[in-house]
Amino acid sequence: MTNGGVDRIVECTGSINAMISAFECVHDGWGVAVLVGVPNKDDSFKTHPVKFLNERTLKGTFFGNxxxxxxxxxxxxxxxxxxxxxxxxxxxxxxxxxxxxxxxxxxxxxxxxxxxxxx
Structure with missing residues (x-):
């Protein structure tokens, strides 16, 4: 549907599953996922390390810096x-x-x- 992934995505819900999905749907090589939502304190962000090796970028921010x-x-x-x-x-x-x-x-x-x- 996106021909390889999206260039940029901002996740605002705080749902850990949405955060993982956001990161995993960005394009290899240049895609950037920005996490804004605050997850539950017991949540863990789990994804395969190869996603990072494929030069995807994951950023986060509290209160928009x-x-x-x-x-x-x-x-x-x-x-x-x-x-x-x-x-x-x-x-x-x-x-x-x-x-x-x-x-x-x-x-x-x-x-x-x-x-x-x-x-």
Missing amino acids: YKPRSNLPAVVEKYMNKELELEKFITHEVPFSEINKAFDYMLNGESLRCIIRMG
Whole structure:
């Protein structure tokens, strides 16, 4: 279907099977797979080493290589100017006394972002 594989693929689900499939479907010689989704802590990425010897590239990133110290001021400015709608990404709010519930939401893939109220 792709005549040997795709040139680039970005995997965003965090499903270990999707991650492996993404890497295995890139073209030998120049294909690049970028893993963005966060897998379960117990998952293992297993593929045949020959896939790497065939010059496929596997990359990963947390938060798009975002650098808080240098990038955060621009994000705050965009938010304050109403150019960035962060509220739509907040799916849950919990009091600090229920912080474990926030981790459960995250680990079960049930939330995008959860606000933990301190007071």
